[in-house]
Amino acid sequence: MEQRYRWKNKQLREHVEVLNGKLSPTMVLKNANYLHSIFKKWVTGHIWIYEDRIVYVGEKLPKSLGSCEIVDCSDYYLVPGYIEPHVHPFQLYNPHSFAEYASQTGTTTFINDNLMLFLELRKKKAFSLLESLRKLPVTMYWWTRFDSQTEMQDEEVTFSHGEVKSWLEHDAVVQGGELTAWPKLLEGDDMLLHWIQEAKRLNKVIEGHLPGASEKTLAKLNLLGIDGDHEAMTGEDVYKRLLQGLTTTLRHSSIRPDLPQLIKGIQEQGIDQFDLMMYTTDGSTPEFYEEGVLDRLISIAIEEGIPLIDAYLMASYNVARYYNMTDLHGVIATGRIANINFLREKDQPTPVSVISKGKWLKKEEAATAFPAQPDWSKFGMPSLDLKWDLTMDDLQFSMPFGIEMVNDVITKPYSVNIDASGDELQEGYDENFLMLADKHGKWRISTMLKGVSTEVQGFASSFSNTGDIIVIGKSKQEMLHAFNRMKELGGGIVLSENEQVLHEIELPVAGLMSNKDMKAVIQEEKQLKKLLFERGYQFNDPIYTLLFLQSTHLPYIRITQQGMYDVMKKTVLFPSIMR
Numbered sequence: 122m123e124q125r126y127r128w129k130n131k132q133l134r135e136h137v138e139v140l141n142g143k144l145s146p147t148m149v150l151k152n153a154n155y156l157h158s159i160f161k162k163w164v165t166g167h168i169w170i171y172e173d174r175i176v177y178v179g180e181k182l183p184k185s186l187g188s189c190e191i192v193d194c195s196d197y198y199l200v201p202g203y204i205e206p207h208v209h210p211f212q213l214y215n216p217h218s219f220a221e222y223a224s225q226t227g228t229t230t231f232i233n234d235n236l237m238l239f240l241e242l243r244k245k246k247a248f249s250l251l252e253s254l255r256k257l258p259v260t261m262y263w264w265t266r267f268d269s270q271t272e273m274q275d276e277e278v279t280f281s282h283g284e285v286k287s288w289l290e291h292d293a294v295v296q297g298g299e300l301t302a303w304p305k306l307l308e309g310d311d312m313l314l315h316w317i318q319e320a321k322r323l324n325k326v327i328e329g330h331l332p333g334a335s336e337k338t339l340a341k342l343n344l345l346g347i348d349g350d351h352e353a354m355t356g357e358d359v360y361k362r363l364l365q366g367l368t369t370t371l372r373h374s375s376i377r378p379d380l381p382q383l384i385k386g387i388q389e390q391g392i393d394q395f396d397l398m399m400y401t402t403d404g405s406t407p408e409f410y411e412e413g414v415l416d417r418l419i420s421i422a423i424e425e426g427i428p429l430i431d432a433y434l435m436a437s438y439n440v441a442r443y444y445n446m447t448d449l450h451g452v453i454a455t456g457r458i459a460n461i462n463f464l465r466e467k468d469q470p471t472p473v474s475v476i477s478k479g480k481w482l483k484k485e486e487a488a489t490a491f492p493a494q495p496d497w498s499k500f501g502m503p504s505l506d507l508k509w510d511l512t513m514d515d516l517q518f519s520m521p522f523g524i525e526m527v528n529d530v531i532t533k534p535y536s537v538n539i540d541a542s543g544d545e546l547q548e549g550y551d552e553n554f555l556m557l558a559d560k561h562g563k564w565r566i567s568t569m570l571k572g573v574s575t576e577v578q579g580f581a582s583s584f585s586n587t588g589d590i591i592v593i594g595k596s597k598q599e600m601l602h603a604f605n606r607m608k609e610l611g612g613g614i615v616l617s618e619n620e621q622v623l624h625e626i627e628l629p630v631a632g633l634m635s636n637k638d639m640k641a642v643i644q645e646e647k648q649l650k651k652l653l654f655e656r657g658y659q660f661n662d663p664i665y666t667l668l669f670l671q672s673t674h675l676p677y678i679r680i681t682q683q684g685m686y687d688v689m690k691k692t693v694l695f696p697s698i699m700r
């Protein structure tokens with residue numbers, strides 16, 4: 122980062138001068154009734170803020186007030202700003218639009234997945250984007266992947282030692298993971314182990330991705346350096362993780378809205394200590410966030426009987442502790458970044474006002490100005506410029522088996538018994554043509570997709586795990602139509618029927634993300650879902666279906682850059698075809 126230290130020496134001297142009375146604070150929160158994370162108690166006092174930092178808490182008021190803003194807090198309860206420990210900031214929204222939206226619900230610190238940045242950009246461009254996002258009035262940290270969670274061509278080039286190491290060493294990167302490639306680690310991959318060791322040397326943590334892991338697997342991975350995991354699906358899973366000393370993140374997301382059940386399970390297990398627990402919305406798709414971000418999870422936790430103070434700390438202090446950043450986050454105390462939420466009632470976590478980095482982002486329910494989105498093309502994420510055309514010749518589907526969706530994201534292989542040699546499949550039953558095509562136009566892999574929809578004629582998406590192009594449908598003509606429109610848009614998701622575009626979501630940020638604000642993206646996603654449901658899509662989360670068609674951290678069969686891939690056997694069943 123351009124600025125290596127959080128505050129320069131000169132700034133630190135100024136902070137002390139505020140206490141010396143030589144400078145006045147920029148804001149004083151008077152008569153504050155606030156949650157003190159260390160005492161785990163509500164305390165009262167005055168909070169002095171200078172620029173973006175809390176410079177004093179206690180009973181004193183500053184001698185010099187200058188032009189300081191004085192806020193009487195008697196009518197509120199103040200809690201530390203919420204920290205989302207596990208964000209995938211690219212589910213149609215982008216890091217900027219998600220942060221802007223979430224900040225209105227009290228989440229002002231984000232630990233972001235770098236997957237799309239890693240796959241799309243080399244480090245120079247990526248780090249200049251991080252630098253630009255660092256200037257936002259929210260706090261953006263990152264975690265760096267060690268693998269692509271799919272089978273890429275030339276993965277070793279993308280995930281080279283040099284690239285991973287530079288990410289790990291970056292000041293804004295606080296974690297390695299999420300380690301979807303943990304089976305490789307257990308099988309002896311010493312490159313992965315080296316990166317884990319490097320992360321530890323740099324005082325950064327490692328997150329696993331361990332759904333269904335046995336007690337022994339958890340213990341072994343703990344020995345190899347894993348610090349936390351967010352894949353617990355039952356109270357017993359939570360118990361097993363905590364028993365091994367792993368920090369356990371409770372997930373409530375669009376594909377796994379588990380929190381109420383998880384908490385019931387936790388109570389059944391007799392767990393009454395919450396210090397090693399956090400929550401995440403795990404990169405939910407846009408519509409899910411209509412009801413809030415972490416404020417909603419805290420609210421569920423309170424309703425389900427988590428002790429009130431723990432319910433807040435799981436979204437603040439516990440996260441700061443896990444990431445070794447309690448000196449900056451998670452506590453309303455001297456020295457911390459001034460991220461504070463104002464609540465009307467103790468059990469109403471959606472804030473009426475939000476301070477982030479010492480500035481109002483929301484005041485008495487009204488949003489204040491937030492910076493405009495960057496010019497993404499300047500950071501190496503221009504709209505998609507596909508230099509090739511899809512033709513009827515590409516649309517050949519002679520594979521003897523296809524992919525059957527078991528739910529939104531889990532797949533299994535099935536034998537294709539229908540005649541798929543024509544240009545159209547009959548409507549009314551749930552098999553579709555499916556193609557993944559290289560965004561550079563070099564290769565393709567074609568098969569059948571069962572279980573998703575009965576009447577989608579043509580559907581094309583540049584949103585996928587690797588940014589390659591997914592085309593689905595019953596009619597080759599409409600698939601071409603959808604593809605052509607998606608190409609014309611410079612990336613996006615297009616649904617086509619009877620030679621008409623029924624719906625389109627423009628994704629001008631590298632073909633993966635929208636540059637609209639979150640509310641607009643929510644409406645676009647809702648409309649897409651409605652149209653797909655009407656056409657027989659039988660699950661809940663089509664965006665995740667698209668994202669995970671290539672993702673080999675999920676069973677059982679995937680289309681990848683290398684070809685059709687058997688996840689359990691770790692083999693390519695059919696290689697992709699050169700075009």
Ligand SMILES: Nc1ncnc2[nH]cnc12
Pocket residue numbers: 209236270403404405668
């Ligand atoms: N592993 C993953 N990669 C990308 N987005 C996700 N959302 C939830 N899990 C994810």
